[in-house]
Amino acid sequence: MINKLIAKIRKTNAPIVVGLDPMLNYVPGYIRQAAFAEFGETLEGAAEAIWQFNKGIVDAVCDLVPAVKPQIAMYEQFGIPGLTAFRRTVEYCKEKGLVVIGDIKRGDIGSTSEAYAVGHLGKVQVGSRFCRGFDEDFATVNPYLGSDGVRPFLKVCAEEKKGIFILVKTSNPSSGELQDRVVLGPEGGSGQETVYEMMGRQVAAWGAECMPEEGDYSYVGAVVGATYPEQGRVLRKIMPKAFILVPGYGAQGGKGADLLHFFNEDGLGAIVNSSRGIIAAYQQEQYARFGERGYAEASREAVLAMREDIASALAGRH
Amino acid sequence: MINKLIAKIRKTNAPIVVGLDPMLNYVPGYIRQAAFAEFGETLEGAAEAIWQFNKGIVDAVCDLVPAVKPQIAMYEQFGIPGLTAFRRTVEYCKEKGLVVIGDIKRGDIGSTSEAYAVGHLGKVQVGSRFCRGFDEDFATVNPYLGSDGVRPFLKVCAEEKKGIFILVKTSNPSSGELQDRVVLGPEGGSGQETVYEMMGRQVAAWGAECMPEEGDYSYVGAVVGATYPEQGRVLRKIMPKAFILVPGYGAQGGKGADLLHFFNEDGLGAIVNSSRGIIAAYQQEQYARFGERGYAEASREAVLAMREDIASALAGRH
Numbered sequence: 001m002i003n004k005l006i007a008k009i010r011k012t013n014a015p016i017v018v019g020l021d022p023m024l025n026y027v028p029g030y031i032r033q034a035a036f037a038e039f040g041e042t043l044e045g046a047a048e049a050i051w052q053f054n055k056g057i058v059d060a061v062c063d064l065v066p067a068v069k070p071q072i073a074m075y076e077q078f079g080i081p082g083l084t085a086f087r088r089t090v091e092y093c094k095e096k097g098l099v100v101i102g103d104i105k106r107g108d109i110g111s112t113s114e115a116y117a118v119g120h121l122g123k124v125q126v127g128s129r130f131c132r133g134f135d136e137d138f139a140t141v142n143p144y145l146g147s148d149g150v151r152p153f154l155k156v157c158a159e160e161k162k163g164i165f166i167l168v169k170t171s172n173p174s175s176g177e178l179q180d181r182v183v184l185g186p187e188g189g190s191g192q193e194t195v196y197e198m199m200g201r202q203v204a205a206w207g208a209e210c211m212p213e214e215g216d217y218s219y220v221g222a223v224v225g226a227t228y229p230e231q232g233r234v235l236r237k238i239m240p241k242a243f244i245l246v247p248g249y250g251a252q253g254g255k256g257a258d259l260l261h262f263f264n265e266d267g268l269g270a271i272v273n274s275s276r277g278i279i280a281a282y283q284q285e286q287y288a289r290f291g292e293r294g295y296a297e298a299s300r301e302a303v304l305a306m307r308e309d310i311a312s313a314l315a316g317r318h
Numbered sequence: 319m320i321n322k323l324i325a326k327i328r329k330t331n332a333p334i335v336v337g338l339d340p341m342l343n344y345v346p347g348y349i350r351q352a353a354f355a356e357f358g359e360t361l362e363g364a365a366e367a368i369w370q371f372n373k374g375i376v377d378a379v380c381d382l383v384p385a386v387k388p389q390i391a392m393y394e395q396f397g398i399p400g401l402t403a404f405r406r407t408v409e410y411c412k413e414k415g416l417v418v419i420g421d422i423k424r425g426d427i428g429s430t431s432e433a434y435a436v437g438h439l440g441k442v443q444v445g446s447r448f449c450r451g452f453d454e455d456f457a458t459v460n461p462y463l464g465s466d467g468v469r470p471f472l473k474v475c476a477e478e479k480k481g482i483f484i485l486v487k488t489s490n491p492s493s494g495e496l497q498d499r500v501v502l503g504p505e506g507g508s509g510q511e512t513v514y515e516m517m518g519r520q521v522a523a524w525g526a527e528c529m530p531e532e533g534d535y536s537y538v539g540a541v542v543g544a545t546y547p548e549q550g551r552v553l554r555k556i557m558p559k560a561f562i563l564v565p566g567y568g569a570q571g572g573k574g575a576d577l578l579h580f581f582n583e584d585g586l587g588a589i590v591n592s593s594r595g596i597i598a599a600y601q602q603e604q605y606a607r608f609g610e611r612g613y614a615e616a617s618r619e620a621v622l623a624m625r626e627d628i629a630s631a632l633a634g635r636h
Contacts, residue, residue, distance in 0.1 A: 021430070023429075024443070024444065032445070036444075036445055041444045041445035041446060041447040041449075042444060042447075042449060043442075043444065043449050043451065045444060045445070046442070046444045046449075071426075071430055073424070073426055073430045073431070073433040073434045073437070074430070074433050076433065076434065076437045076438075076451065076452075077433040077434070077436050077437035077442045077451055078437070078442060078444075078449075078451060079405065079437065079449070079450070079451030079452060080398065080401060080402055080405060080451075082437075082451065083398060083401055084398055087397065087398060105424070105425065105426055105460075106391070106423070107423065107460065108389075108391055108423055109488060109489065109490035110490060111341075112339070112389055112391045112392070113391070115391040115392050115394065115395040116391045116394065116395070118395050119391070119394045119395035119396070119397065119400075120394075124361075124364070124395045124396060125342070126342065126354075126359045126360060126361065126363060126364045126396075127350070127354055127359035127363070128359060129359040129360075131359075131360060131361050131364075131396075131397070132397070133361065133394065133395055133396060133397030133398075133400065134394075134397055142423075142425065142460050142462050143462070143496070144460050144461070144462040144485060144488075144496060144497070145485070145488050145490055145492070145493055146490065146492030146493050146494065146495035146496055146497070147492045147495060148490050148491055148492040149490065149492070167462060167463070170427060170462075170463050171427065172427035172428060172463055172464065172466050172467065173466055174463070174464030174465045174466040174467070175463055175464050176464070177464035177465060177520075178461070178462060178464055178513070178516070178517075179462070179464070181501040181502070181504070181513075181516070182501060182502045183499040183500060183501050183502075183513075184499070184500045184501075184502070184510070186499070192502070195496070195499075195501075195513075198496070198499070199496075202495075
């Protein structure tokens with residue numbers, strides 16, 4: 001799946017992932033009203049609204065980008081109907097040929113992480129049959145519980161040729177409270193490093209165990225926020241074979257020039273996420289001319305602008 | 319809700335939470351077969367089997383314990399039908415008067431953590447109405463992303479008078495890879511502490527902001543594994559007003575005597591989880607006489623034995 005992602009990035013010339021993180025107030029009024037008319041102001045109504053909204057965006061951008069990243073929290077807040085819309089979105093995007101990164105940030109102790117891994121990336125045994133729960137192509141994983149929480153994901157990735165992105169340095173303002181702290185070497189050993197550097201080394205080590213038969217990049221990638229370009233530079237060197245999923249571009253403040261350090265010399269190694277900046281583009285002044293009926297075309301324009309921003313930043317590197 | 323939990327612990331004299339973490343191979347064959355006969359060997363069939371299994375256990379133990387802790391991963395592996403069984407279990411346990419701790423270990427950046435917080439503990443706005451997604455009483459929270467990922471949960475806890483347990487020192491073998499590492503004081507300040515001590519201090523600080531109108535314990539608790547009693551002793555002092563949710567008793571190796579340090583002098587301050595040791599008791603030699611048709615009564619016996627184990631450990635303290 002990492003090789004499929006890379007092939008699609010090359011084909012589209014867009015190391016871009018569209019974050020499908022629909023808030024109800026991003027959804028144009030006419031879509032919300034139609035959904036509420038059918039299902040009422042209920043969880044079902046909300047789920048229908050975000051599904052219709054997503055569908056419009058996916059149809060408008062699926063030829064331009066390699067991947068989408070639905071953030072499961074935005075669906076889970078609407079309970080079972082919301083999660084049904086998540087599953088439907090995953091399925092629809094895969095039908096459209098998109099690589100789907102489930103932004104689930106799961107992580108638990110061994111046996112429990114195994115349940116998350118099979119539920120999102122693999123298959124679960126039911127009697128004599130095997131069934132698939134959510135079936136994304138990639139998932140994001142939280143490493144707070146250490147390697148026995150991560151290993152079940154590695155196992156499923158190897159079996160299914162799927163991938164994970166492990167949280168290393170997240171894009172939010174308070175990520176440094178833990179992630180930037182300096183830790184001493186284990187058991188009094190010498191050498192100091194930050195938590196994110198330590199995690200980066202672990203990602204590199206886990207990744208070395210989980211390489212596809214061909215290609216330079218591992219099934220194990222990392223999440224590093226665009227809002228922290230200096231840390232991105234350091235981490236790029238620590239984990240050269242890890243693809244970096246870069247959130248925080250656009251609405252959170254990251255710019256094209258900030259992204260340079262996240263890429264390798266081969267022009268690969270990073271995929272940049274934008275959520276609100278693309279899916280709610282029509283609410284921004286520069287795309288206001290599309291109006292709410294043109295929300296999907298506004299998203300397409302925003303993708304084209306982002307592609308240009310990243311391409312010119314990368315072109316200026318040499 | 320923390321006061322309701324404390325009142326129920328006092329009434330039952332059992333600081334015990336039953337972990338409803340059903341694996342399909344814990345479910346007696348006759349329940350599985352009935353479910354598969356009705357729904358096939360499908361996700362729906364699996365979900366029906368674990369729901370029926372849970373119901374039997376809840377009916378058998380609900381007068382003995384204050385709380386249950388369904389582990390959402392065990393449901394999520396069965397996709398939407400599994401999560402529907404989770405929701406049904408939450409609802410049923412609440413009807414039976416049990417406090418429900420959703421073991422969800424969610425945590426994300428600010429706006430996304432807010433979605434998890436409203437989806438699991440609060441209510442989400444849909445048009446002019448407010449709806450509830452999963453509606454547990456407590457949830458577990460992963461702190462890797464720092465305080466702006468935790469604060470949305472604090473807000474919802476204050477509004478709803480519900481609570482959270484933040485992962486501090488987890489029960490699994492590799493939890494020390496990150497959690498035991500020694501960090502330097504922030505910005506080169508003096509003082510060294512482990513990651514779990516640093517998290518314990520943060521739990522105490524967050525908890526001080528989130529106290530009920532009456533009572534000694536905060537809405538903000540912590541998860542500390544029974545498998546690490548020494549760390550429990552240290553953390554008990556760092557965060558005196560935090561209730562500690564203690565996993566790892568029983569099947570994972572923790573014993574009654576290991577639990578002493580987790581309790582305060584008032585005999586409160588901790589609630590001990592057992593999952594497999596209770597819900598799959600009938601599969602153990604000492605309860606084999608119950609047979610699979612008596613799985614629920616075996617669970618009841620296991621709860622009584624655990625209550626006795628903890629009570630005698632606590633009685634021996636003074």
